[in-house]
Amino acid sequence: MAADWLGSLVSINCGLTLGVYQGEVASVDQASQTISLRQPFHNGVKCPVPEVTFSAMDIKELKVLDMATGSSYNNNNSSSISKTSLGQRVVTDIPPSYSGHSSSQISRGSCVVNSTQASTSAPITILTRKGPQGVSGGRGSAQVTPKKNGVKSGHVGGQMRQRDDECFGDGVDEGLDTDFDFEGNLALFDKAAVFSQIDGSDRHGNQRARPRSTPNEQTQSRYRHDENILEVKPVVYRQISVPVHGGKEYCTDSGLVVPSISYELHKQLVAVAERYGLSLERRLEMTGVCASQMALTLLGGPNRLTPKNVHQRPTVALLCGPHVQGAQGISCGRHLANHDAEVILFLPNLVKMQESITSELALYDKTGGKQVATVKDLPVSPVDLVINCLDCHENPLLRDQPWYQAAASWANQNRAPVLSLDPPVGGQPQVVEAKWTLALGLPLPLAEGHGRVYLCDIGIPKHVFQEVGITYHSPFGCKFVIPLHSA
Missing domain, CATH: 2.30.30.100 (SH3 type barrels.)
Structure with a gap:
């Protein structure tokens, strides 16, 4: 059956x-x-x-x-x-x-x-x-x-x-067709207990000694991932000292103190460096490279200076006077033109020019950059950046010249951000208000109105600083241009 x-x-x-x-x-x-x-x-x-x-x-x-x-x-x-x-x-x-x-x-x-x-x-x-x-x-x-x-x-x-x-075939789970309960399984995990065990404390926050640890390990403070560095000796943040205080102090992002120096000590430092072979041409080249690198960063860097963006080349207006600061600006304009920036150089047409100005102009003309002698030839529309090199350390009377006042008036009306290159120290207020200021070697005691101060390395050796009485340790680290903050 x-x-x-x-x-x-x-x-x-x-x-x-x-x-x-x-x-x-x-x-x-x-x-x-x-x-x-x-x-x-x-x-x-x-x-x-x-x-x-x-x-x-x-x-x-x-x-x-x-x-x-x-x-x-x-x-x-x-x-x-x-x-x-x-x-x-x-x-x-x-x-x-x-x-x-x-x-x-x-x-x-x-x-x-x-x-x-x-x-x-x-x-x-x-x-x-x-x-x-x-x-x-x-x-x-x-x-x-x-x-x-x-x-x-x-x-x-x-x-x-x-x-x-x-x-x-035996012992197969009969609930394979049911969905896994993620929330219920997560509720079984006591995160507070696990993290307290990692931190070396119990669930109530009481600190407890870690197993197999020495007394020195128990007393060590905890560090973040960027602070976990073995220190042989305490960090000295004041690594630069000057014989005569310049009246103002700055500090870097890492906390190093950078004191300012007077213009007289700056001239003495440059003279000793030139005696050892750091000529004016070398300083102009180094200053032009650092200033152009900072300017390219301010213009957008790799986000703007790309082969796909040839139709939106940044425009930079250089306002230069017939002096060393003007030669520094021309050197900066040459490097900017080599990096596909549209550079417009303003330089008054004077009878007598310094030799440094003449040599820098000869190099600048080979880049294809534009040069004007009057303010009316400058762009009417706002440019991307204005680099101010009109002022001079030795001759403050240039501010009374008509070409200087016309160029300063154009810069203030253009509504473009201004980068001031190696401005002089004086009691008079700045004619052209700058957003950024680039100092050379060691900063001068700049007054308010110069914007945020940056410092560039112009290649002065350490022993040259020591010869003029400055105890010097480079604050630049891996960079050639660093920002400074008022201490």
């Missing part, structure tokens, strides 16, 4: 495509020639549906792993298929429900049903809420497409696959 099969543990091999199913026989339908398995396993993995139904034409091989103890079906029978060894019990009596089936040949003594009829049906799938497809699972709610078991065809390959299913 078909009821004799209920509760038995069987293994159904549906071929390479559909794989092997194992489970308890829940029902056998003689009319439709189907068999249903309760709590099925597919290739050793727990199926997400409680019941699967197979058709006789899809069954390649059927093995009885354990027969039911009684003729009636036990609903509480939930023995694990993987724990039943293959061939533990051999059934010699086959129920007559399958003995007369014309499409299957049942071999007595081995409990194997070999299907001789070629299967033309589609792969076995599980019934979903949308409707049955192939073999149906009566109480299932998810659709499962069987995987290829990857074993070779034949009886030996089936036995090896069966052994794998029995060894590794």
Whole structure:
């Protein structure tokens, strides 16, 4: 009778495509020639549906792993298929429900049903809420497409696959179809306790000693990632001292103190440096490079000076006088023109020019930059940057000249930011208000109105400073232009 099969543990091999199913026989339908398995396993993995139904034409091989103890079906029978060894019990009596089936040949003594009829049906799938497809699972709610078991065809390959299913098919999590609770799992993590353990304190904030640490390690203060530097000796922030205080002090971003010097000491320092070979031409070149580098940064640097931005070249107006400061400005304009900036040089047309001015103009003319002698030839629209080199240290009376007043008036009306290059020190207020000021070597005691002060390295050696009585240690670090702050 078909009821004799209920509760038995069987293994159904549906071929390479559909794989092997194992489970308890829940029902056998003689009319439709189907068999249903309760709590099925597919290739050793727990199926997400409680019941699967197979058709006789899809069954390649059927093995009885354990027969039911009684003729009636036990609903509480939930023995694990993987724990039943293959061939533990051999059934010699086959129920007559399958003995007369014309499409299957049942071999007595081995409990194997070999299907001789070629299967033309589609792969076995599980019934979903949308409707049955192939073999149906009566109480299932998810659709499962069987995987290829990857074993070779034949009886030996089936036995090896069966052994794998029995060894590794037990203890499979039945809740694999449920979503993982991330919030609940995160709530189990006590972040306060973990971070307190990292910080060396308990959950209440009480500091405790770290294991395997020396007393020196316990007393060390904590540092940020940019402060974790081994210090051999304390840092000395006042590394520059001058014989005569200039009246004002500055400090760098790293805290180093940079005192100002008087213009007389500055002239003495330049004279000693020139005696050792740091000529005016070298100082002009160094000043021009540093000033142009700062100007290129103010103009936008790599964000603007790119090959794709040739139609928006920055425009720089250079206001220069007939003196050394003017020669420094011309040198700066030459380097700016070499870096694809549009430079307009204003220099009054005077009869007598210094030699440094003449040599710098000869180099500047080779760059293709524009030079004007009157203010009316300067742009009417605002430019990107104005570099002021009109003032002179030795001759403050130049401010009374008409060309100076006209150029200063144009700079104030142009509404462009102004960079003042090596301005002089005096009691008079600045005619052209600057946003930035670039000092050379060591700063002069500049008054208010010069904007933010920057310092550039013009290449004066350390022993030259010592010869004029200045204890000097370079504050520039890895840069040639650094900002200064009022101390």
